Amino acid sequence: MFNFCTCVNFKQEPSDDEWQMDSSAKKKDLKKGLNEACNHVPLALASPSERRDYGEDRVINLDVGDPIMYETFWKKMGKKATLVIPGWRSMSYYSKGQSLCWFLEPDLCEQILRLHRVVGNAVTEGRYIVVGTGSSQLILASLYALSSPDSSEPTNVVSAAPYYSSYPSMCDYLKTSLFKWGGNASKYDSDGAYIEIVTSPCNPDGFLREPVVNRIGGKVLHDLAYYWPHYTPITAPADNDISLFTASKCTGHAGSRIGWALVKDAEVAMKMVKFIELNTIGVSKDSQLRTAMMLNVVSDTCEQIGSSLVIRSESFYGFGHRLMTERWCRLRQAVKNAGMFTLPDFPSAYCTFLNQRTQTRPAFAWLKCEKNDEDCAALLRRHKIIGRSGVSFGCSEQFVRVSMMDRDDNFDLFIQRISKIASEI
Numbered sequence: 001m002f003n004f005c006t007c008v009n010f011k012q013e014p015s016d017d018e019w020q021m022d023s024s025a026k027k028k029d030l031k032k033g034l035n036e037a038c039n040h041v042p043l044a045l046a047s048p049s050e051r052r053d054y055g056e057d058r059v060i061n062l063d064v065g066d067p068i069m070y071e072t073f074w075k076k077m078g079k080k081a082t083l084v085i086p087g088w089r090s091m092s093y094y095s096k097g098q099s100l101c102w103f104l105e106p107d108l109c110e111q112i113l114r115l116h117r118v119v120g121n122a123v124t125e126g127r128y129i130v131v132g133t134g135s136s137q138l139i140l141a142s143l144y145a146l147s148s149p150d151s152s153e154p155t156n157v158v159s160a161a162p163y164y165s166s167y168p169s170m171c172d173y174l175k176t177s178l179f180k181w182g183g184n185a186s187k188y189d190s191d192g193a194y195i196e197i198v199t200s201p202c203n204p205d206g207f208l209r210e211p212v213v214n215r216i217g218g219k220v221l222h223d224l225a226y227y228w229p230h231y232t233p234i235t236a237p238a239d240n241d242i243s244l245f246t247a248s249k250c251t252g253h254a255g256s257r258i259g260w261a262l263v264k265d266a267e268v269a270m271k272m273v274k275f276i277e278l279n280t281i282g283v284s285k286d287s288q289l290r291t292a293m294m295l296n297v298v299s300d301t302c303e304q305i306g307s308s309l310v311i312r313s314e315s316f317y318g319f320g321h322r323l324m325t326e327r328w329c330r331l332r333q334a335v336k337n338a339g340m341f342t343l344p345d346f347p348s349a350y351c352t353f354l355n356q357r358t359q360t361r362p363a364f365a366w367l368k369c370e371k372n373d374e375d376c377a378a379l380l381r382r383h384k385i386i387g388r389s390g391v392s393f394g395c396s397e398q399f400v401r402v403s404m405m406d407r408d409d410n411f412d413l414f415i416q417r418i419s420k421i422a423s424e425i
């Protein structure tokens with residue numbers, strides 16, 4: 001049967017000609033300063049020629065956090081971000097480095113260290129790097145390494161609601177006796193060993209988070225997928241036992257499936273490596289090399305100009321920061337027009353990377369329907385917008401999560417529909 005969601009979500013790539021038009025139109029927008037973007041909040045950014053398939057019936061699927069808005073930046077990078085891998089290269093299971101993680105490519109290791117140094121978002125001294133097939137694999141590797149194999153009961157894995165909707169199923173789908181999903185960390189009151197996953201900034205609501213359970217016998221896993229300057233002010237280098245990062249949200253290359261963990265304890269890191277060895281005998285070398293190249297480009301574009309100019313420049317974070325700022329301004333205006341939703345209010349904070357106070361601009365909008373008992377996801381669905389219900393994140397159906405990372409034309413349509421919702425009810 002024809003599946004419209006799949007069709008909408010994975011629509012065809014634009015042609016090169018379309019792309020040329022796209023980039024020249026966007027160049028103008030990118031030159032607008034931050035304030036200008038907030039003062040003039042257009043309902044549509046894409047020019048008529050860019051608006052492919054803009055029919056009333058088109059369903060926009062913003063359920064998944066697919067980070068394809070970054071295509072614009074990477075297309076502009078052209079050859080600088082194009083990698084050719086000769087047939088003889090990276091054939092072995094092994095990597096040439098001396099790392100505890102025997103399948104970590106030295107180029108990737110070097111670029112991970114460099115990017116954290118440039119951005120200042122994580123302490124890397126005295127840390128082991130473990131590479132994974134996305135941070136999804138590293139979440140499971142961490143739970144395996146942190147749980148107690150000799151315990152008679154599975155270790156409870158908890159996270160404060162609203163929590164990332166995949167954690168419960170990740171914990172329980174294999175029905176392992178090592179760990180199990182223990183629910184909302186804010187309501188956790190059992191004794192004994194537990195693992196708390198702290199997602200900071202949080203997916204779905206965008207707030208910076210700290211552990212909430214804080215009991216003896218507990219271990220903490222920090223999922224820092226969104227701790228990058230295009231989403232949130234960088235307030236201090238993360239200094240945790242385990243911090244997880246992913247190329248999916250850092251550069252937008254979700255398809256490469258590369259994540260990395262910074263791990264303090266050698267034994268924990270070795271267990272994580274063992275898990276990945278048993279699971280996939282390492283991690284794609286091709287993907288590691290490609291990710292190394294993308295991280296290199298990101299660091300280059302920032303280092304060449306100095307951090308105080310990053311926002312206004314054509315650097316990766318300049319691009320991401322401006323686009324997210326503009327999208328959030330437009331969304332807030334549309335939500336105001338609709339008059340029936342609210343969005344979280346974020347305090348601004350000093351960003352040590354951008355050298356100025358900046359706002360939080362999360363990768364997801366956490367919308368709340370102000371009418372009691374309204375199923376917000378169902379309401380959006382009636383207006384052909386697909387989001388993920390708050391129920392999946394341990395909250396009520398009054399909430400819905402919507403991705404802010406889709407292409408411009410889908411985002412434009414989303415804004416238009418949200419603005420009009422009140423008048424159509």
Ligand SMILES: Cc1ncc(COP(=O)(O)O)c(C=O)c1O
Pocket residue numbers: 065133134135136137164199203223225245246247248254257258259
């Ligand atoms: C908080 C969080 N952690 C982990 C992941 C998994 O990312 P990946 O497996 O693509 O690295 C995601 C993806 O959306 C996420 O939002």
